[in-house]
Amino acid sequence: MAQRNPREIIDRLFSRTRHGIKLGIDRMLAASDEAGNPQNAYSSIHVAGTNGKGSVCAYMESVIRSTGFKTGLFTSPHIVNFEERFIINGNQVPTLKWLEVYCDVENIIEKYNLTFFEAITLIAFELFKREKVEWAIFETGMGGRLDATNIIVPRVSVISVIEMDHTEYLGKDLPSIAREKLGIVKKNVPLVMLKPPQSAIESLAIKRCDEMSAPCFMVSEDRDGAYATNGNSTNFLYKGKKFTTTLNGRFQVKNAIVAIKALECAGFNDSASMADGIASTILPGRFQILELLNRIVVFDVGHNPNAAEAMADALKIRFDGLPMCFVTGIMKDKDIAGILSHYCGMATRL
Numbered sequence: 001m002a003q004r005n006p007r008e009i010i011d012r013l014f015s016r017t018r019h020g021i022k023l024g025i026d027r028m029l030a031a032s033d034e035a036g037n038p039q040n041a042y043s044s045i046h047v048a049g050t051n052g053k054g055s056v057c058a059y060m061e062s063v064i065r066s067t068g069f070k071t072g073l074f075t076s077p078h079i080v081n082f083e084e085r086f087i088i089n090g091n092q093v094p095t096l097k098w099l100e101v102y103c104d105v106e107n108i109i110e111k112y113n114l115t116f117f118e119a120i121t122l123i124a125f126e127l128f129k130r131e132k133v134e135w136a137i138f139e140t141g142m143g144g145r146l147d148a149t150n151i152i153v154p155r156v157s158v159i160s161v162i163e164m165d166h167t168e169y170l171g172k173d174l175p176s177i178a179r180e181k182l183g184i185v186k187k188n189v190p191l192v193m194l195k196p197p198q199s200a201i202e203s204l205a206i207k208r209c210d211e212m213s214a215p216c217f218m219v220s221e222d223r224d225g226a227y228a229t230n231g232n233s234t235n236f237l238y239k240g241k242k243f244t245t246t247l248n249g250r251f252q253v254k255n256a257i258v259a260i261k262a263l264e265c266a267g268f269n270d271s272a273s274m275a276d277g278i279a280s281t282i283l284p285g286r287f288q289i290l291e292l293l294n295r296i297v298v299f300d301v302g303h304n305p306n307a308a309e310a311m312a313d314a315l316k317i318r319f320d321g322l323p324m325c326f327v328t329g330i331m332k333d334k335d336i337a338g339i340l341s342h343y344c345g346m347a348t349r350l
Helices: 006-019 026-034 053-066 095-111 116-130 174-184 199-211 251-265 271-279 305-319 336-344
Strands: 043-048 071-074 086-088 135-139 156-159 191-194 216-219 227-230 233-238 241-245 288-292 295-299
Touching: 006 095, 006 116, 026 095, 026 116, 043 053, 043 174, 053 071, 053 135, 053 156, 053 251, 053 271, 071 116, 086 116, 095 116, 116 135, 156 174, 156 251, 174 199, 191 199, 191 251, 199 216, 216 251, 233 251, 241 251, 241 271, 251 271, 251 305, 295 305, 305 336
Parallel strands: 043 135, 043 156, 071 135, 156 191, 191 216
Antiparallel strands: 071 086, 227 233, 233 241, 288 295
């Protein structure tokens, strides 16, 4: 491989966003076929959802790795380094490895005029094949039905939470958004989903699974878990078994329960590996608590009202009564007022 500048290639990939978001899987089907369908070289799990899907992915990757399998994890966006998008066995892929894959599939990317997300999805497919990954977990970029990742045939499909977001692409109401996310359900492939509070959304999920002859499993924190926070960890029960997570916030118990059920559906039933994997899960930017310059700082990447509500609840539980200064950046296409409404009553400065 001729010497290539990683920064230049990353800039070139991001330049593909200038044409906007183009949902649809036809380009990915054609491009992956020309690349030899690398996504079929390993077992996979597919995860969609408005909030929590990154955490669900991280839990599952950690557990599968704890059982001894070589894992791949594809998520987006990255927080600091581009390589965060490609994780193999818990570590970011070295720059030269994904760069080599890019150089080999560059002609395919150009031929089919792939979008940024389609291009990096194709890179992930091929990268995981070359690295002989045994289990790969793919997080959707947006929605599900028309997402670039939706050409895989997973062992289990997973949906975390369905809420309002990306309405300009997925629909203006919750049922429309739910239908898009339920588009990841494949024939005879089980779906694991956090039980939605809206009966209409649950009915849509059951209907979709019936149409696809896919077993449907709804998990509920109230039925399956109880929790207690102890310092920097949270203990919870699932089917009478005790688990511990160091990811902060009550919402992480829900994410963990979804992950555990999905793993069971995928054939992972070793209790010790399950507990070890959940306990050792690390995920930056999800109610991440650090001490900087003798101050407690909480970092969170939530970007919609429901995520803001979950963070506000977690802050009240953990830091109730303490003065709080909020520094937040929100993209202009987001529900800014809805997000800030959960912070304003708590903030001494915003």
